[in-house]
Every structure is written in structure tokens, then in C-alpha cells.
Amino acid sequence: MSPLALVSVSDKKNIIPFCKELVEQFNYKILSSGGTAKHLIEAKIPVIKVADFTNSPEILGGRVKTLHPKIHGGILAKRNDEEHKKDIDANNLELIDLVVVNLYPFKKTVEHGAKWEDAIENIDIGGPSMIRSAAKNHKDVSILVDPTQYQNFLEEIKKGELKDSFKAKLAFEAFQHTADYDTAISNWIRKKRDLQSSKYIESYPLIKTLRYGENPHQKAFWYGLSNIGWNSAEQLQGKDLSYNNLLDLESALSTVLEFGYTEKDELTTDMFASVILKHNNPCGASISNSASKAFLNALECDSVSAFGGIVAFNSNVDRETAIHLKDIFLECVVAPSFDEEALEILKVKKNLRILKFSKDQLPQKNQTSTKSIMGGLLVQDTDNSEEITESWISVTNTNPSNQMNLDLNFAWKICKHVKSNAIVIAKDQKTIGIGAGQMNRVGAAKIALKTAGKLCSDAVLASDGFFPFADTIELANEYGIKAIIQPGGSLRDQESIDACNSKGISMIFTQKRHFLH
Numbered sequence: 001m002s003p004l005a006l007v008s009v010s011d012k013k014n015i016i017p018f019c020k021e022l023v024e025q026f027n028y029k030i031l032s033s034g035g036t037a038k039h040l041i042e043a044k045i046p047v048i049k050v051a052d053f054t055n056s057p058e059i060l061g062g063r064v065k066t067l068h069p070k071i072h073g074g075i076l077a078k079r080n081d082e083e084h085k086k087d088i089d090a091n092n093l094e095l096i097d098l099v100v101v102n103l104y105p106f107k108k109t110v111e112h113g114a115k116w117e118d119a120i121e122n123i124d125i126g127g128p129s130m131i132r133s134a135a136k137n138h139k140d141v142s143i144l145v146d147p148t149q150y151q152n153f154l155e156e157i158k159k160g161e162l163k164d165s166f167k168a169k170l171a172f173e174a175f176q177h178t179a180d181y182d183t184a185i186s187n188w189i190r191k192k193r194d195l196q197s198s199k200y201i202e203s204y205p206l207i208k209t210l211r212y213g214e215n216p217h218q219k220a221f222w223y224g225l226s227n228i229g230w231n232s233a234e235q236l237q238g239k240d241l242s243y244n245n246l247l248d249l250e251s252a253l254s255t256v257l258e259f260g261y262t263e264k265d266e267l268t269t270d271m272f273a274s275v276i277l278k279h280n281n282p283c284g285a286s287i288s289n290s291a292s293k294a295f296l297n298a299l300e301c302d303s304v305s306a307f308g309g310i311v312a313f314n315s316n317v318d319r320e321t322a323i324h325l326k327d328i329f330l331e332c333v334v335a336p337s338f339d340e341e342a343l344e345i346l347k348v349k350k351n352l353r354i355l356k357f358s359k360d361q362l363p364q365k366n367q368t369s370t371k372s373i374m375g376g377l378l379v380q381d382t383d384n385s386e387e388i389t390e391s392w393i394s395v396t397n398t399n400p401s402n403q404m405n406l407d408l409n410f411a412w413k414i415c416k417h418v419k420s421n422a423i424v425i426a427k428d429q430k431t432i433g434i435g436a437g438q439m440n441r442v443g444a445a446k447i448a449l450k451t452a453g454k455l456c457s458d459a460v461l462a463s464d465g466f467f468p469f470a471d472t473i474e475l476a477n478e479y480g481i482k483a484i485i486q487p488g489g490s491l492r493d494q495e496s497i498d499a500c501n502s503k504g505i506s507m508i509f510t511q512k513r514h515f516l517h
Contacts, residue, residue, distance in 0.1 A: 005098040006031045006075070007040070008050075008066065008127065010105055011147060016043045018100075018150040026157060031096070033058070033065050053094075066126040075099060075133040079140045099134035100144045102177070103127040107184050111227075116192065123185055128178045138171035139164065145177040179203065200370075200379055207231050213243045222246065232361045233334070236343060238353030245310070245332055245353065251417060252277040252312035253334055253357065254384070258413040259287055261314045261359050263336040271314075274298045275414075278309040281437065285414045286430035291335075292321040297430040299328070302451060310334070317342045383416070383514060392485075393509050395497050400483040400506040403428075404460055408485040408508055411462035416514035420464055423448040423472075425481070427459035441465060445472045449479045456480045464514050466490040470499035477503040487513040 005028045009015055019040055022028035032040055033050035040047045050065055051057050058065040074096040078084045088095070104124040114122070134143035142162060144153060149170070156166055183203040190197050204223035213220035220243040224231045230246060241249075252275050259273035274294035276284040283305035286297030291313050299306055306328060313321070313335035322342035325333060332353040333346075346352060367382045389409065394400070400408060411426035418424060418436045423444040425433035433452030435444030441463060449456055457480035467473065468490045476484065477499075484500065488509030500507045 002027050002029050003097040004029050004031055004074070004094060005100060006066075006071070006096050006130065007100040008033055008036050008130070009100060009102050010124075010127075011102050012036070012039055013147040014150055015100075015147070016040065016045065018147075018154070019043075019045050021154055022098075025154075028098070034062060063125065066130055070094070071096070071130070072133050075130065075141055076137050077140075078137065096134075096141065098142045098144070099130055101127050101130050101134075102145050102147075103131075103181050106181065106188075110184075110188050119188065124181070128181065131174050131178050135171040135174040138167045138174075142167055143170050143174040145174050149173070180205075200377060208240075210243050211240070218243075228361055228363055230357075233355045233357040236338065236354040236356055237347065237350065238332070239351050241332075241353060247280055248277050248310040249312075249332055249334055249355070251280050252282075252310045252332075255282055255285065255414065255417040256312040256314045257362070257384075258416070259314050261336055261362070263316065263359060273314040275312045276301075276306045276309050277312070278305045281419055282414055282417055282431070282434060283309060284431055284434075287410060288429070290320070291315050291317060292324055295321055295324055297428075299324075301431045301434065303328075306330075319345065322346050383516075387413070387510075387512075391511050393488075393511065394506065395488070395493075395509050396500045396505065396507045398501075398504060398506045400460070400508065404483040404506065407460040408462065408483055411460055412485050412510065415462040415464050417516065418464065420515045420517060422462075422464040422516070424462040425449060425452045425456060425459050426462070427452075427455060432456070432459060441467065442471050442475065445475055449475060449481075452479070458482050460485065462486070464516070466493065466513075467496040468492050470495045472496075473499040473503070473505065477505060481505065483507070485510060487511065489513070 005022055007015065007019060007030055019030055023030065023045060029048060030040060030045060031048045031050060031053055037047050037049055054068040054070045056068055069091065070093060073091060073093045077088050077093060077095060104122045104127065106122045109122040110119050131143060131145060134141045142153065144150065156162055180203040183201050186201060189195070204225065207222045207224050210220040210222055212218055226232065230249065255275045255277070256273050259271055271287055272289065272291045272294045273287045274285065274291060275282055276298045284298035284301035286294045288294040288297055295311065308329055308331055310332045311325065311330055316337045316339065317333070317335045318339045319341040322345040326345055326349060330352055332355065334355040334357050336359055337356060338354065346354060368379050369382045371378045406429055407426045410429045411424045414431055415422050415424040418434060421438045421441045421444040423435040423441065424431055425448045432455045433448035435446065435448035438444035438447065452459065459481055460483040461476050461481045463486040466487050466489050469492065473496055483506040485508045488511060497507065
């Protein structure tokens with residue numbers, strides 16, 4: 001008796017050559033409906049229509065066609081179960097050996113901004129039911145949900161009877177397919193109707209198995225979306241990205257995005273930004289009147305830490321910038337675009353990873369970030385809301401000069417991306433000292449001020465948290481700091497304000513905190 005394959009696919013890639021081989025090489029009969037049946041018939045492939053197979057017409061505009069006992073009975077029947085055999089005979093069921101189904105393109109439909117009614121009509125019902133039925137009964141039925149599986153299936157049946165392990169793997173992939181589909185639908189409804197979810201459900205396909213994680217003894221995997229974010233960035237040269245590269249690239253790009261992002265040199269004067277990042281912390285940053293000058297300024301902050309670092313630009317990388325990049329060992333460079341001359345220069349550093357990350361590949365601002373903890377996840381809004389400088393208040397007797405205001409704004413944007421406790425010293429819109437990840441604020445200030453040294457004279461200081469004591473003010477004064485920006489909000493704010501007034505230091509309260517753990 002010829003084996004029977006039920007074929008109903010939205011994605012028709014490779015379905016004709018696959019079905020031809022099933023019929024011609026393995027004597028399969030093909031059962032199909034709707035658009036798939038029409039597609040196969042046009043290719044001269046013999047097809048049994050589902051309506052003829054079930055003796056039931058499609059109804060409700062095609063909403064009901066495969067939801068029938070003859071279909072699901074043929075899929076779910078256990079071949080060696082005596083009770084099932086009785087039902088098979090009593091109901092004249094024909095057994096289905098292979099189910100080839102993929103689903104209505106719900107994701108693509110909603111990505112293009114479909115209306116609610118159109119999106120609802122693209123929720124597949126019969127497809128998931130058939131997939132789940134076949135996957136449940138995978139001991140007797142094979143289930144294919146993706147065109148990439150076709151060739152492997154053909155190779156396996158050429159070997160003879162399919163192994164249980166192979167059919168179990170197909171079932172596993174099938175349930176992942178329907179889980180991903182339902183996740184997309186539930187998340188779309190949640191966003192459209194602004195609903196609070198009692199479960200955190202997301203689905204990301206595997207992009208790549210990485211060589212290892214943070215350390216060589218740790219396994220690591222990269223999951224993500226194909227049309228946005230790092231997977232959509234174009235790697236122009238260099239080795240494969242590592243786990244640590246991806247973490248650092250994320251931090252570097254997030255920092256440079258504070259200053260705009262364009263693929264062409266359309267930025268206003270002094271808004272070309274460069275950030276050098278090492279071990280998930282900026283070690284240098286600057287905005288200037290060219291990409292090359294911004295990079296050199298950033299490099300001056302801490303050239304030792306920059307060795308082996310990541311560099312991000314918010315504008316095109318030109319020939320002059322590439323010449324400077326070539327002179328230092330770097331892991332990655334990311335920018336919205338690169339001149340051909342620049343790429344030619346950087347080719348000599350064959351291991352340098354160069355990534356072109358276009359503006360339209362950036363995620364929307366209303367994203368969430370997650371961190372894993374034992375037994376769960378922490379989920380929060382991403383800290384990328386626009387800074388409202390109108391809410392900043394000057395709390396001291398003296399106000400910052402115009403240049404200091406520019407430097408305070410710059411330092412505050414960089415400080416937001418430095419691990420807490422964080423202190424950033426800036427002058428002329430470039431960092432000259434950064435203290436990151438310390439257990440107390442004085443410790444962070446000591447590192448930043450010592451790094452900047454004599455350059456601190458008339459510079460500004462940014463802190464990601466308030467000062468509960470005047471000790472950091474006293475230390476900053478010793479180095480010549482003339483203006484400070486911090487969130488404010490301590491019960492002892494007045495102590496810091498009084499200390500600034502006594503030293504002639506200006507201080508701004510942003511009334512907004514940016515801790516980064």
C-alpha cells in the first residue's frame with residue numbers, strides 16, 4: 001500500500017521538487033487542499049483533494065477544511081494498538097504517514113502593519129492542529145514544518161525505515177515551530193491591546209553556536225531576530241564574533257547612539273562621536289568636528305585600556321579615520337557606513353571585525369532588557385528614553401559656563417553607560433578620566449581623577465548617583481573640577497551643595513538616575 005503524505009504549506013519553497021521525488025521515487029500519494037493543491041496540480045503532480053478525501057467541503061471561507069476525523073484520525077492512529085485498529089476499520093480511516101505543513105505568515109503580516117482583522121485572519125488553526133497531531137504520534141508519523149528539512153528527510157528514507165531518534169527530532173522541531181507561532185500571536189495581541197502578561201514568553205531562533213562564552217569552558221549560543229539588531233548587521237571583514245564581542249558591541253553602540261546616528265556625513269558640527277569600550281565599560285569617548293578627531297580624542301583618555309577594545313562611531317568612517325584605527329590593536333569597529341578607501345586600509349588587519357550597522361537596523365526605543373537570575377528572569381524597560389534637560393536644576397550659587405554646560409551634558413550621557421558606581425571626568429567634550437564599577441563613589445572618583453590628573457583643571461565631573469557625603473566634592477576640588485552633574489535626591493544633598501558653594505563649584509541636579517549594574 002502506498003504511503004500517504006498530507007501537504008499543506010504557506011511557504012512553498014522547494015515543495016514541488018520534494019513532492020515529485022516522494023511520488024516518483026517512493027510511491028507516495030499526496031493529499032492536499034487549497035492553494036497548495038492548486039500549486040502541485042499545476043506542476044503536474046497527482047493530488048487527492050482534502051474535500052474529496054473527507055467527503056466534506058471546505059466551509060466558512062476556508063477556515064474549516066482539515067479539521068475532520070478522517071484527517072486527524074489518519075494522523076493520530078497508533079498502528080499497533082488493537083483498539084485503534086478497530087476504530088480505523090470501523091471509520092474506514094486511511095493512515096497518513098507524513099505531514100508536511102507550515103503556517104500562515106502571521107509574523108510577516110503584522111510586521112507590515114496589518115489591520116487587526118487582517119492579522120486575525122492570518123492566524124492558522126488547522127495547520128497547528130495537524131502539526132501537533134503528527135508530532136504527538138511521531139512514532140508512526142513524520143512531521144516536516146520547514147523547507148530546509150526536505151532534503152534531509154529524503155536522504156533518511158533512502159536508507160530504509162526511519163529511526164525513532166530521527167522522528168523524535170522532527171517532533172521536537174515541530175513543537176518549537178508551533179510554540180514560536182503562538183508566541184508571536186500572543187505578544188502581538190498583548191502589544192495591540194496594551195495587556196499585562198502573567199507570563200514572559202519570547203521566541204528567538206538560533207543564529208549561531210558560538211565558540212564559547214565568557215570563558216573557554218562555557219558553552220554559548222546566540223539567539224535573535226533576523227531582521228533587526230546585531231544579526232542584521234553586515235560584517236565586512238574579520239573573525240567570527242564572540243560572546244564577549246557581542247556584549248561589548250552592544251554597550252559601545254548604545255553609548256554612541258546618545259549623539260545621533262547617520263550613514264552619511266550629515267551630522268552638525270561637533271557631533272561626530274567615537275566611543276572606545278573595553279570589558280563592557282567606555283574607556284574613552286569624544287564628540288568633535290570629524291570622526292577621526294573624535295577617535296583620537298577618545299583614545300587620549302586611556303590608550304592603555306583601549307588596546308584590544310571595541311570602537312563605535314555614529315557616522316561614516318573615512319580614510320583618515322581608518323589610518324588612525326590601523327595603528328592600534330582592536331577587536332571590533334562598528335559604524336553606520338565605511339568609505340571604500342577606509343576598508344582597503346583596514347584590510348591589512350585581517351582579524352579586525354568590521355561591522356556596518358545601518359540606522360534602519362536599530363531596534364525601536366520601547367524595548368525591554370532581561371537578566372537571568374537563579375530560577376527566573378528580571379525584565380525592565382531599556383534605559384534609552386530621551387533626556388529632558390529642562391528638568392535639570394542648578395543648585396549652587398554659581399552656574400556653569402556655556403562650555404561647561406556642553407561638557408556636563410556630554411559627561412552625563414557617557415556616565416549613563418558606565419557601570420555603577422560611575423564617575424566621568426570631561427573637558428572640551430571628551431572624556432579625560434573614567435572610574436567604573438566601584439563599590440563606593442569615592443573609589444570611582446579617585447580612579448577617574450587620578451587618570452585625568454592635571455587635565456582636571458576647569459573640567460567637569462558626572463556621577464551616576466547622588467553624593468550622601470561631601471567627600472567626593474572635597475576630592476574633586478583638589479584636582480580643580482569646576483562643575484558637577486549628578487541626580488540629586490540624597491537626604492544629605494545640602495551637605496554637597498554647601499561644599500560646592502564653599503569651593504566655587506557649580507552643581508546641576510538632573511533629578512534622574514542612571515545606575516547600570
